[in-house]
Amino acid sequence: MKRKKNYSLTVGGTLTLVFLLFALVGQVWTPYSPTAMDSTAVCLFPCAAHPMGTDNFGRDILSRVMEGSGSTFFVAICTVLIGGAFGTLIGALTGYFGGRADNLVMRFNDILLSFPSILLALIFVSLLGPGRYNIILALGVLFIPSFARIVRSEVIRFRELDFVRSARIMGAGPLRIIFFHILPNARVSILTAAAIGFNNAVLAEASMSYLSLGIQPPDPSLGRMLSEAQSYLFQAPWYAIFPGLTIILIVLGFSMVSEGLRAIRE
Amino acid sequence: MKLIIRKLITLIITLLVISFLSFAAFSLIPGDAALTRLGQDATPQQLAALRAEMGLDDPLPERYADWLAGALRGDFGESYRYEGTTVASLLSQRLPVTVLLAVLSLIMITAVSLPLGIACARYSGKWLDILVNQLTQLAMAIPPFFLGMILTYVFGLTLRWFQPGDFTQPSEDLAACLSYLAFPALAVALPKIAMVVRFLRGSVLSEMGKDYVRTAFSKGNSENGVLYGHVLGNAMIPVVTFFAMVIAEILAGSIVVEQVFSVPGVGRLLISSISDRDYPVVQAIVLYVAAATVLINFAVDLLYQLLDPRVREA
């Protein structure tokens, strides 16, 4: 087998890894304390001491972006793990066994999926209250249907294939068939769904935090930084540009990974 | 016809289920309406009296029935926050603004993405396609509110094509209102344009590989003849379904973008109501959006039947 160069996967993967590293470093070391205010250095233009400048309280933007990226990744990873695990399980079981339960679960799924996810997340938050863990819970639960749908359609596709029938004839049980015969074939689809899920989680968390309904201070967040930066857009555009750019590049990384994975699947 | 009636029944059931779920969910929240209205200092007696007056002690199904009966007449009760103001009047001020914003971005999306998507498929692999591919990937990665901030900075603060925050109600001056809304509409539309362009391009290209396309060429059709005469009719079928999702996404996008541009629409009302725990307003908005989404899906279903003869009698 020849390997075609998978440009999207390479670039996207690199981008993701770089920012993951950036965020991890931010957890243990930042140039300044992200909360330290310096009234002598308010709204500084990017310079050697502050590569991304400072904000209206004189806090170092680089340090805050590093710490904020950490939250972004944390929320995204937890969300995708919750959604992915439950979604895969539900999708695999309903897809394989079918019947009335499947019909009902999928009808419910379709309804959930036809709603704008940010609206549902907002409803959740208005029920649970804002905060990092509530956001994770809300987004995680909301991602279950999309995973379930993808896994279900894969399982249904494979369920009717002859190699699965053959395993059934040989007497393999349903769980063995689902986990040992079918799901290994759905790996790439699940990974693609996960990459898209990361993408959506980052965007959703940023939007909610921007609306002050997501991560609450003192927890750092890129979305929240942007909402604070909006008032200083004219005096200190860099205050908005760097956190915004970070979000864009993280999302771009994930979306290129998902595109690369899709190319593999085809 | 039978199919349509069946779909209508499903639609009504769906709406009932959604409305009940959202009503029940909001009833479970600790700290009820009486507490919200009277504040933490209220005595238990005052609370009990108000609860009885507001009917909060009745069992859930009964309260739901009351609420639903009101909702069907357009009466969603009073706002907790703005005492004496009905939810209906709050909504009726905001709704036209949001609808206008949504329609404006839908027009932008349709006008740009359909020709662009087709062109990308027609010239796939050429410079236009490659350029658009990169741009759309970027556009989808930008959070809509950040896009709004960029537009504010460029067109509002630098070029001064509009004055951020200086919104004119459509009832006062429609033209001024539209020229303001064009920018938030663009912020909502841009990521969706990218989505539709990619989807349409993919759909056309996958149709191009099918056997009937070869048949069409074998009859002497030109490239354009095949594309417009045969492929597009098939390629648009999945795109129609996709549009249902896009419209839902427009509503979602406008929630955030209204905040960025200080547009007094339903989205902004929703955010402030959530922050203020003004639940009657939140409930009403949820029901509105649910109804809108379900109806759009219904309309798309009908359109689908029209486009695809294979599902018509199935």
Added chain:
Amino acid sequence: MQPLVEINNLSIRFPEGESSFDAVKKISFTVGAGEILGVVGESGSGKSMSALALMGLLPRDAEVVSGEIRFRGQDLLAMTDAERRRLRGQEMAMVFQEPMTSLNPVMKIGKQVGESLRLHTDLPAREIRERTVAALREVGLADAEAICERYPHELSGGMRQRVMLAQAMITSPSLLIADEPTTALDCVVQAQILELLKKIHRERGTAIVFISHDLNVIREISSRVLVVWKGQIVEEGSTKEVFSSPRHEYTRRLIASYPAREPQDGKGKPVLRLRDLDVWYETRRGLFGKKGKKQVIRGVSLTAREGEILGIVGESGCGKSTLCKTILGLHNRYAGTVEVADGARPQMVFQDPAGSLNPARTVGWILEEPLRLRGISDREERKRLVASMLKEVGLDASFAGRRPRELSGGQRQRISIGAALLMDSRLLIADEPVSALDVTVQSQILALFARMHRERKLTILFISHDLNVVRSLCGRIAVIYRGEIVEEGRADDVYEHPAHPYTKLLLASVAGRRAAGEDGRGPERPEGAGEAFLGLTDQKTERAPEGCVFFDRCPERCASCRDKRPDPTDLGGGHTFRCRRGQPA
């Protein structure tokens, strides 16, 4: 006289990353006006490529490296796109393999058939409409007016292929290219389409290039034949010559008959016994819809005895696969009895070699799975058994490390058979196991079945639509039509003395038999003798539940067949059939 088509030194190449693949290597041939040229070769041999190049329909990544293509003396490759478009659909037309997907699913039939006229003439709409209806009538679609208003999915496969022919012939082209036009169709429909092509050729004098992997079909229709192998023409000549004295090795292998049948006494004890089997599917519309019942198998009684190969013959959709599923316990909506002898452990070999092996696993894992399921937990033991099984099915032990996608169709079928045998199966159910394979590979796999049967005293239920294949392997056969067994008996009895009208029809439509006569080389049938086929339909109507299953297509039916299901008639020696004519009046 100038030939209609002249192809000289044509080479076609597909770039594959750094290297490239030559699909056609310096091919030269001509097509005379009004002749039928057969092009035969297996899949991937490049047999369709030169025809596609002639039409200008090569895949986008293909590249004509050298050579010229002349049509009526004009060099096609030197023409502009617009000039070539004028020829396509007007002077040359094409019919493809898959009638199911070759028509535009969202366009009405009438519009599709008339399209060539709209593109190439200035005829008024009314005139086009009239000619469309006439063209549909000519291909044997009696209800042409109504069919114009229908969509492709409302028609059966055979009707769609007729529509394809109508839309190709509507402009009266001088050349018709037919690329495997009968491959996707059932036996009887296949014969109909062939007759139709012959009729078109006879009445219009259209030159036809007929491309197929099926020798029998080629032999029946074409007067001259090209044998294509690995991108080259290895043999060329009149059909008679090539078939009677093939010169090239490959042609000889292609023509070599199937392995000879082994004697089977059919006296062993029953391994499988079906009694009054009814099988159905439950249908439900939506979440709250009414339950429905779709009957697929009706009143089937059948016994397979130890050590025999029992053939089940029927066209697609007759319920063969459902029958397999029911026997194997994969489908449980049935009434009646299914008895499988103790220790028979029925296993199955499927038709599609692409789907029968798990693409995410290695061959070794796939072959070990039956052993794991049998409870053999010793890894070394499993590996040893797998290695010896690989040898037994004619593969090397190193295959254990490969993935299914690296294997050819024939190799995959060998693995499937091996996996079934590793379950220690005594009853093998093979559902069209060779239909998806090339002819030369088919005979190898059939030989493997025959060897396994001989060496292991296996009982095999062999299901196929291909009467030639069934006859070469099976001792006894059952003919099934729409879920009912219409005739059953020893293979020789059924083939020599078919009793049921459906069996007769099937046998009459077997291409090789018709072309060469019963004894394999007899006189060709007179022109037009097959026209009896043309009137038959393959559009299935809602059947009367109490009548004879074959009523709507039967050439020998009478009024009482409509509402009375005939009982089986015994002709002796286990030869039975279900038809009114067998019964006392």
